[in-house]
Amino acid sequence: MTTADARAMQPPFPAERGVDAYNTKLGMWVFLASEVMFFTALIGAYIILRFGAPGEWARPGTVLNVPVTAFNTFLLICSSVSMVKAYASIADGNQKLLKFWFLVTIICGASFVGVQAYEYLHLIHRGFVPSGVRDGSELAELVANGTLPGASLGLYGSTFYTMTGFHGFHVTCGVISMIYLYLTKVLPGKYTQQNYGGVEVIGLYWHFVDLVWIILFTIVYLI
Amino acid sequence: MKWWLPAPASTFAGPIDGMFTAILIITGLAFVLVESGLIWFVFKYRGRPGQKGYYTHGNTRAEYIWTAVPAVVCVGLAIVSNHYWKQIKGRDSVPPDAYPIKVHAKQFEWLFTYPGPDGKLGTADDIVDVRNKLHVPVGRPVVLQEEAEDVIHSVFIPVFRLRQDAVPGMNIRSWFIATVPGEYDLACSQLCGMGHYKMHAKVTVQSQADFDAWLAKAAQGDIE
Amino acid sequence: MESVQHKHPPYLLIWLYLFLLTAAELGLAFELPISRNLKLLLLLGTALWKALLVAMFFMHLKFEKWNLRMLFIIPLPLAVILVLAVITEKIW
């Protein structure tokens, strides 16, 4: 037997370790990776369409109500920090603080959804709809008298409602799951200093939703 | 029935058919090599009771070879492809003196607009919307300016080896030089609705004189 | 999970940081008389910085192993490739 043969006969045996994350946490991270690609499709379409838009894009603040949404952004950031405080509390074994911070998170999250619903209603009332601008509405007049560039408003409506709508959907799902966890796990005191995976995992999801909003707020409302 | 590509009728046919043949030879060799190896192994190493296989986990040198050879061949093909691709579809490939014809595609017909005597599209003497009849002069660059009204269509002229989608919202230029006078088929090759199969036009390649005569008649409304 | 008193990052400070950055963004978007491109760059930079803060501290990526971080990093170049490639469509 030649040396090459002998080398070739060594079976491949390197040893290594896993990623040191328990199943649900790893599963959530994997899920978030796929969420990144989902929002890539939506945000990517927005960037691409805006680059190729037929006319000038409406300036920030002309269609959307930025102060209200800035307040909403603030709410979501607060809910993120309260979520991480809830996590820190139970990691230190403090049930009482966990209940408090978890509830704060739910309230902030639910308020975010509420404010967004209000924003949508208001926008639709002004005539801003997914297909662009409704005929005979307040915004249609602005387009007619030339204060609002009209050529790209169809794309504006399409991308705005799709992106923020799906973000809102994610927030809603998050709030519902948190309410469920609050009633079935947090209030009965089922999370302990030894077992608080659920808080960490829902937290990961919640922070991710917050992270997406940080990007969306900047590129949709401010640019 | 021919067992080969259609008879060529444009200058693109040369390089494209040449590349087709070259790839056919290369892949044919690979095909024969692999399949004959497979068949040979199947017979030579067929199982016999009481015998064992040769215990090996591989051979690095052999693997290097069969990684490198396909890599070199593929990169070579890529270089050749890119060379011709730039000539055919490249950014600046359209000859400046090319004769422009506007192609307006819609469900389910082709409307061709020819420039009038001034040789420019978009002027008053254009012969507009000639239905399903593409006439081109032989031996002269022609550039199709393709646009679509409703959905995506695709200009496909097999004898020219020419294919280019016409996309709504875009104006796409696609050029060729016809070499053989005659009557050919132009087909839509992108599914465009239920009438897709019948969206075809006749291509007539004719001498410059015949073409000019036809154009003069077409200007009078007689496109036959 | 071991039952020791954890040392946590200063979450409230990060919250303040995020709050200030958001305020800065709002100011940038409306008030500053600088060129549009610079504004764009600054806004995107701030947004990415905020996103990074959330990912690093709130999602604890700073404290995870590299192979877990990879999970989150892998999709990002794909996203960039997709957007950049398609954008060239309108620029070429």
Place this chain on the structure above:
Amino acid sequence: MTTVAGTPGVGHTHHDDRPFIRKYIFSTDHKIIGIQFLFVSLFFLLVGGLLAMQIRWQLGFPNQPMPGGKLLPETMAPDGVILPEYYIQLVTMHGTFMVFFAIMPLLVGVYANFLIPLKLGAHDMAFPRINMASFWAALLAGLVMLSSLFVPEGAARAGWTMYAPLSARPDLSGAGLGQQLWCVAIILLGLSSILGSLNYITTVINMRAPGMTWFRMPLSIWALFITAILGLLALPVLSGAAIMLLFDQTIGTHFFDPAAGGQALLWQHLFWFFGHPEVYILILPAMGMVSDMIANGSRKPIFGYHSMVFAIIGIAFLGWIVWGHHMFVSGMNPTLGSTFMVTTMIIAVPSAIKTFNWLGTMWRGNLRFHVPMMHAVGFVAMFVIGGLSGIFMAATPVDMHIHDTYFIVAHIHYVLFGGSLFALFGAITFWYPKMFGRLMHEGWGKVHFWLTMLFYNLTFFPMHILGMAGHMRRIYDPTMYDFLKPYQPLNHFISISAFLLFAVQAIFALNFIISLFRGAKASMNPWQDNGLEWTLPNPAPHGNWAEVPRVYRGPYEYSHPDTTEDFLPQSQKLPGDPEPAAASAAGH
């Protein structure tokens, strides 16, 4: 066998007293879910096949009444003659069913579910309930898609690639509800695939048995793992695109509407950004399972295990940057076209490596031609043709001529039928005993293989000739064109071959069904394989192992010089083997 020491405990002790509905219908057992996927996707394979037969009838016998066509309603085929609007529904739904509801779930739904825990020595998936949800979402998606054939205006009509704006405009395509149901079904399927993928990935990373290091995983698991990553990252893009398309159809958005500034090519970019990884989702698991079957049939270790793994990873990586080769003539930026052409040429290399390594595995082997091995060798032979014909399309100038012709149709069927489906016939036969405890009939299996091989080639090889002549895809009546008229006899021939190909699949179906009840009882390890799954009784019990198995070596130790037998199971301890550390079994 030299020694039985270290063989893990088999024979599950606890009595399985779950009620029938929890055990077989709403089961969380990965094996049952895999079998559920198997039945459901075989059903959709049949649906797709029936649609294909109608397509072939129209092409081979244009405008003649189809036998049995009178059963179809007036809106599809009055007097049995297929209408053009029904024909484009046929091509659309054939592609959709075969890609999304037959091949993909057959490869991923069935075998990722069935094999990953069994081959890695895990009790079940990481998230059994999510796994169950994934199955039911897929079934629901399939039923929604099926129902779209029966709505008033008929099913989606824009081809399986659903190019906008045709798909986005009911007034232009002629189908409103059908197109919407297509989008809904695809979004549901995306959800199902993502749930499945996150399960597979977590399981592979976290639930491997002690000693099952990354490079001791069978290639089937490597392929399924990488496939899961592709699915995880590609499907959301399709879902996003389908959502935009659905909104364009229903609430009046303008993503793909050029009149309002939308971009028609955006759909193509998004679709193929998903679609090209999808292509590898449809072939990588087949490659992995073929590797297992070829090593088993050759009684030899796989040749170049590491380069096989790296080839899979390389394909997966390159698969993300070649999507534009579907769009060379779409009006895409030609410089981008050059880039995609180069990457496409390069992706041929890892496929070549795999092919040569399979040959290397058979070289100096002691080949056993059981039915799975025959299909695996058939896979290699056919995949080579499909792979090589891909090079013609990768060469951009040549693609100008053969794009959207039957050359492409031939190529995709050589890869998906000659490739994936042959691998699947082999895989079904190979793991049948572990699923159902019985063997499929060997003789009929061989008859099925040879007849399929024959008619398959008679069906699809002549399509290359048609494609070279310029025969377009998706046309209802080729006799409309002067340049295609001479080729009608060939179309005729292809159609007859296709009918025969379909007919001989009855052998497989009958063999599959009859063997369920009458097949010979299988022994624990009928193929004398090394995988962990063969240390379990047939069919494997719920929870798989009473005691987690330990793994001492790689998966392909056939004809090892130290043993008298020509196989050496992964969990069999030889005297010199060190005990594995328990580190990789984290996550419980």
